[in-house]
Amino acid sequence: MIKKEWMTVVSQQNIAKNIYELTLQGELVQEMNEPGRFVHLKVSGQTMPLLRRPISIANIDQTNSRFTMIYRAEGEGTKLLAEKKAGDQVDVLGPLGHGFPVNEAQTGETAILVGGGIGVPPLYELSQRLNEKGVKTIHVLGFQSADVAFYEAKFAELGETYVATVDGSLGTKGFVTDAIREFNLQGDILYSCGPVVMLRALEELQLTKKGFISLEERMGCGIGACFACVCHTQNDPTGTEYRKVCSDGPVFPMGEVAL
Amino acid sequence: MIKKEWMTVVSQQNIAKNIYELTLQGELVQEMNEPGRFVHLKVSGQTMPLLRRPISIANIDQTNSRFTMIYRAEGEGTKLLAEKKAGDQVDVLGPLGHGFPVNEAQTGETAILVGGGIGVPPLYELSQRLNEKGVKTIHVLGFQSADVAFYEAKFAELGETYVATVDGSLGTKGFVTDAIREFNLQGDILYSCGPVVMLRALEELQLTKKGFISLEERMGCGIGACFACVCHTQNDPTGTEYRKVCSDGPVFPMGEVAL
């Protein structure tokens, strides 16, 4: 069930250039049952910034009623969020949307998890769940450069991990698709989150039979009521078919929505 | 000289219902040379609240580069100000305006200081300076009720002090003018700050030959540039004469401006 709660900051850490890892505690964590869903944060009790910010759930710890997000402090809202300290409160609405279906991968199969930039975080909870189920995970993480890269070691603990950076300062020089080609990575199922150009390139690659991708879109309500975040479906002759990223997604089966 | 400085909160204390005493530290204090002047505060580094808030200087401690304000937390801005804790920074513009002329009182004379509500604070620094100069001070402080009264003891240390409350919960029941009549207070010079109705009543009372009153008005710039805070002068046949409360005032000789 969707809930709104003032959750308490357990810790906030700067883990790469402008990248923060934020752990919150509260009852709402008990509703978090799927990797790839997101929360909608009001970063200030004041009028501004007005809108909530959608941030993916990166790690769920139900035993301690904690969850972790990883985000880039860039605009007004995320910069304010980065100022929160342990003990501060944050207004959280969630969990929202539909996440990555773990059940689509069978025990013994290999899943390729491809993340780009701040699309990497939701794959962390996903990878843990796949591994728990006995699914082998291969991780391909793409970043601009080494200074904004994060969680490579954490992913490496869960399975083979490849990194690509645009400037070549870490791992393969180029994009995630370059790393996939370089190491000839193969698997049964693909899970991905990152910029649209990356998702499009992956779709063209046709690496696996099955795949699930997570989209980003600017949001109003975050719950499906305002039509801010829609996208077209593929193969829609009428042009009026749509999916809402916030409530139908953010995760969609590859091939379902137009990129 | 007017300066803008991020000053540091030394202490913040709730001294009566919704009434706070805030002490700040910084170089700007060295510019504070007169009682009755004010500072213009930006209570948040964010866009909102947009405008600065004018608050009187209640006590100046140049040795320690500190000054104190007393204010009522009522609206958006002052409520935010009340949340500041020791060590926090506040954006201060000041000192602004013209204050109470201490030199108008001669050594050995008696000054009557009449304050109403949050008009009381600037009289505290004034009274100290008058006493230093050998002027005897009588204080008449008016409040709504006992729970919002403050600084009676501090004023009592400087001279005779009378309190009036509208509901009679402390001192004389009624207004400051009632207390003045009840105790038949007399003096050579009057200094006053408070609501316009009070100032008007005092003007009618003609208690002393000389008097100085401090006005309040909603402000834009606080430095005399925007014409937000003007008032008419008395005996102005053209109707175009004016004074700016922020830069010509807030203190005016009694009889100069129309109340």
Added chain:
Amino acid sequence: MSRLETKLPGLTLKNPIMPASGCFGFGREFSQLYDLDVLGAIMIKATTEEPRYGNPTPRVAETPAGMLNAIGLQNPGLEKVMERELPWLSQYNVPIIANVAGSQVEDYVEVARTISGSPHVQALELNISCPNVKTGGIAFGTVPETAKHLTKKVKEVSEVPVYVKLSPNVSNIVEMAKAVEDGGADGLTMINTLLGMRIDLKTGKPILANRTGGLSGPAIKPVAIRMIYEVSQQTNLPIIGMGGISTVEDIIEFYLAGADAVAIGTANFSNPYICPELIKELDEYLSANQIDHISELTGRSWSKDGKRTYYCS
């Protein structure tokens, strides 16, 4: 009698607080968060004759104390609204105000005729002010004669009272209000969004794919208050006020200006529980301030006795 119960043409409201059109869909999503029965009414998303996909994304952008939207009237079309949304919503005991849009007079008339015939619809809200569609929209909302004509045509076919939603993007709001009053409108809703734009510094292009969009939220509240203040003194129509409401103090301000009920738009996004919260707080506010009935406040800023036209007796 409750302090909040309010009677307006076609509408008997438990309380005068309702979600504004376009910020609440057709109620399905919010029904997962709270019981819609608590609401005074629901203004559903604009309905057009044919289904519309609307504008490309991005469709929203944030601004100082406000937001821009250019949804472009996305909706499933008249038929699906009649068959699916209205019957579903009718399970709740809450009046439905149907927001009607179109590109030409005939579209409006067609939608109004059909949707006003639904047993689930208590009133129409004529959206003559949507800034986010290429054709129609704007002229209906800015030219008095055009607005009057449209109102008349819709009134001829509507089986329920018609509220006309005014655009703030005009030189003279009173003129517009009087024109639709002449056209036979039963009430006004105001204001719709102000036309605005934001540019992305990284790309150098407008953030919204549609380039311009409608500005809503607290930023526009002073404009809404001013317009309601002016219009309420110059027409006899009841006014459902909106534009930046997010606190109970805002609601009181709208009433003092001249509103007879209020709608909450953008604030549903920052706090999806805002409507039930405000309903509760408004009741408490009136009680704490010894106000017997909310309608006593209507128009108090310009009339000693308030307006009191739409008192709930």
Added chain:
Amino acid sequence: MSRLETKLPGLTLKNPIMPASGCFGFGREFSQLYDLDVLGAIMIKATTEEPRYGNPTPRVAETPAGMLNAIGLQNPGLEKVMERELPWLSQYNVPIIANVAGSQVEDYVEVARTISGSPHVQALELNISCPNVKTGGIAFGTVPETAKHLTKKVKEVSEVPVYVKLSPNVSNIVEMAKAVEDGGADGLTMINTLLGMRIDLKTGKPILANRTGGLSGPAIKPVAIRMIYEVSQQTNLPIIGMGGISTVEDIIEFYLAGADAVAIGTANFSNPYICPELIKELDEYLSANQIDHISELTGRSWSKDGKRTYYCS
């Protein structure tokens, strides 16, 4: 050549940043805070033929991310401005733009004739958009023909280029811009304030004694950007943009929309050092982003090559 130097009709500016009219008086107060020589220009407070006291107080109120003002054109009158203010200001090496106001055409013409004859005035800003005076003002700013006629009359007598200041309280801003262009305007300044209001909950009455006032500050920025975006594509006049600017990013946004220079109003109140700070930061921003000249950005949101009409060569 500096990245910031800007040439506009009648004006050679060290940089394109200037205080907006009414937010800077005649410069005296701010001259105590910093050296006015750093400014691109100064737009002085509106001048009318006779001295005006303006409206009763309160004259300002705060709103979400904005403020309302109803000063009512208080000024010492033409004679004193000519004799006292202009000669005083001329000690600084900074162009003066004189904001001209009136109640009828003759007033404007008279002020324009005299003040444009001052050796200290480089351009006029025709204030046809002040929302805070009872007579005149509004019609000049909202009726295209009236605006055009006024512009023509003023142009006939003015010895310096005439910029017309547009009101945002209109249905069609492009129409207004074209009308004053037809009337012979040399440039546009936009936008003036949006008409708004706030009510005091304690008294139930409007906070401003004048009841309504002009809304300025960040809240109105999206409206300003939209209007400049529209107008810059449809006229050939240079535009001095204003409305809610408080950061260097805001300035860039105004340029991308189509501005050729910018003015800072309300932000002078929250931070009296804002103009010199922005001048410095703008230079740094251009340097950091390898932009050779600020004018390259003008109109970039709608034209690949930018507008570049008023390049400083």
